[in-house]
Amino acid sequence: MGATDHDPLAILTRPPPNETPIERAAREEREARARQISDQIDEQLKKDKAALKRQNGLVRVLLLGQSESGKSTTLKNFRMKYSRAQWKAERLSWRAVIQLNLVRSVLTILDTMQTEMNGTTSTPTSSVVQELSGDEEDEEEDNPIPCATISGVGIIVNISRRSSLSKDSNSSLRTTLSSHHQILKLRLGPLRGVEADLKKRLGAASDEEEFDSSASLGIGPLEPSSSSSGDGNQGAERRSGNAMIAARKVKRREFGVKRLHEALENGVHALSSRGSHHGHGTRDSGSFTSDDATDIIASCRDDMKALWLDEAVQKVLAKRKVRIEDGAGFFLDDIDRIATRTYEPSDDDVVRARLRTLGVQEYSIQFEQSKGPTLFAGGLGDFGKEWIIYDVGGARTMRQAWLPFFDNVNAIIFLAPISCFDERLQEDSKINRLEDSCLLWRSVCSSKLLAKATLILFLNKCDILKRKLKSGVMVKNFLPSYGERPNDAGSVIKYLKEKFKDILKAQSSVPRTCYYYATSVTDTKATANTLKTVKDSIVREHLKTADMV
Ligand SMILES: Nc1nc2c(ncn2[C@@H]2O[C@H](COP(=O)(O)OP(=O)(O)OP(=O)(O)O)[C@@H](O)[C@H]2O)c(=O)[nH]1
Ligand SMILES: [Mg+2]
Structure with missing residues (x-):
């Protein structure tokens, strides 16, 4: 008896006895089809498995923080370091954005000068203006008023009054602005056309935007209830009580785009098609030569410099803060x-360029497996190799759009610009920026959806903080709780880090890890080191969650 006689499968699959040639051909065709289907199923299973593995290894990171906190700048650092080829390919297309940034600074100076010449009290509002806390329309002077107390944290934020100059110094400054300045203003006039042109070229999604100053935090369930904000004092009264001021809408000139890639590409395409019309503005082997806007900017170079370096202009800017x-x-x-x-x-130019984020931008970063022992080694497959980083618009009116991205997020990098203890939100001039950051951080810490996310806090803009303190701005004038601590960056950073830690502790039912960094994300070299540590901690936490370590 042969071995196959005992194999039930062999019996089942054995060709029937007395099979005719036609029957045999039909059977073989059936079997071939079955084999083909089976192979297809195997292939699909393999693909599904690979996708599942990739999905498991995918790390989702959400950048959060108020507007101008440095989210997009952090993302740029990530891309510059870890998506080098893509970054380099895109770098040139930032030219129009940087030119627009420069032109807007010049126009802000011109507008401020004009306001001074007119002798009016209002100051132009712009993205490039870092206006000190102080209500332009208040009559009282140099009298800090407690504006808000952050419940359980003890930060009392003062909004100091604008220290206005005497009438004498006002008029003397006005007369210092001479015909020379008028001529500069006239000669720089074409830059207004350049601004419009660059905006059009990039496809302005939202330029002049109105913010309702009575708008809420705008983050739905994350939003702390009004009673829990701890403002049951004159600060709350001050913010909600003055109906006239609360109803006022704050006008702000800032340029933002919904789809960054599209905007940058628009800039390039508009430029090359223009170049073929005008005989210039061409793009030759990946680099620009020139275009109308660039020509005008270049021809205004000396006047722009003269304006910026002018002593009287500097005085006006200082006076108007x-x-x-x-x-x-x-x-x-x-x-x-x-x-x-x-x-x-x-x-560095691209990292420093400002383009406000509208909505949510999504980026994928593929990390190379580095040589030597890494977190990816040791049979952990593709874990942490692919990251999706979400960059959101931080203005209050845009925070509703964050919520859908909270689901399944592995890590939050929260940016708190700590240099802004004496500034107010552009979208709501009643709210101190540090106070807004603290409230936002509290919302993030208390969010159930984010309970499992690794928390990373960047105490950002330390370079500006240092400059500000060096120039004599006293933290205790804005945060009375800071008391008599030394007015140096190290002490302020330490103090604020403890405040953010306290908030996390107060909002967490179980002890929660958070990684704290003092950063200046425009410093690309230092940020590269920070990001490496951040990357390793996020992957480590991710692996912990997945029970891999
Ligand atoms: N000096 C200095 N400038 C910074 C720092 N971080 C960000 N900036 C600058 O601040 C501006 C705003 O930064 P963004 O990264 O665009 O801010 P954002 O949080 O993305 O703002 P939205 O898109 O409005 O939500 C940019 O011009 C940056 O170059 C910092 O640490 N130091
Ligand atoms: Mg942004």
Whole structure:
């Protein structure tokens, strides 16, 4: 008896006895089809398994924080370090954005000068203006008023009054602005057309935007209830009681785009098609030569420099507390380099460029497996190799859009710009920016949806903080709880870090890990090191959750 006689399967699959040639051909065709289907199923299973593995290894990171906290700048650092090829390919297309940043700074100076010449009290509002806390319309002077107390944290944020100059110094400043300044203003006039042109080219999604100053935090269930904000004092009264001021809408000039890639591409395409019409503005082997906007900017170079370096202009800016140098997209110290016909942005330029985020932008980053022992080694497969980073718009009116992205997120990188203890929100001039950051951080810490996410806090804009403190701004004037602690950056960072830690502790029922970093994310070298540590901690936490370590 052969071995197959005992194999039930062999009996089942054995060809029937007395099979005719036609029957045999039909059977073989059936079997071939079955084999083909089986192979297809195997292939699909393999694909599903790979997709599942990839899905398991996918790390989702959400960048959160108020507007101008440095979210997009952090993302740029990530892309610059870990998506080098894509970054380099995109770098040139930032030129129009950087030119727009420069032009807007100049226009802000011109507007401030005009306001001064007119002798009016209002100051133009712009993305490049870092306006100190202080209500332009208040009569009282230099009298800090407690504005808000953050419940359980003990930060009392004062909004100091604008320290206005005497009538004498006002009029003397006005007369210092001479015909020379009028001429500069006239000669720089074409930059208004350039601004409009660049905006059109990039496809402005929202430029002049109105914010309702009575708008809520706008983050739905995350939003702390009004009673829990701990403002049961004059601060709350001050914010809600003055109906006239609360109803006022704050006008703000800032440029933002919904789809960054599209905007950058638009800039490039508009430029090359224009170039073929005008015989210039061409793109040759990946680099620009020139275009109308660039020509005008280049021809205004000396006047722009003269304006920025002018002593009387600096005095007007100081008087009106317009701190362009601490604002977003500051390029006035780089006029020589940028206002040329052949300007090409550097890595640092792109990182410093300001383009407000509208909605949510999504980026995928593929991390290379590094040599030597890594977290990916040891049979952990593709864990942490692919990251999806979500960058959101941070203005209050945009926070509703964050919620859908809270689901399944592995890590939050929260940016709190700590230099802004004496600034107010652009979208709501009643709210101190540090107070807003603390409230937002509290919402993030208390969110059930984010309970499992790794928390990373960047105490950002430390460079601006240092400059501000050095210039004599006293933290205790804005945060009375800071008391007599030394007015240096190290002490302020330590103090605020403890405040953010306290908030997390108060909002967590179980002890929760959070990684804290003092950052200046425009410093790309230092940020590269921070990101490496951040990346490792996120992957480590992710693996812990997945029971892999
Ligand atoms: N000096 C300095 N500037 C910074 C720092 N972080 C961000 N900036 C600048 O601040 C501006 C705003 O930064 P963004 O990254 O665009 O802010 P954002 O949080 O994405 O703001 P939205 O898109 O409005 O939500 C940019 O011009 C940055 O170059 C920092 O640490 N130091
Ligand atoms: Mg942004």
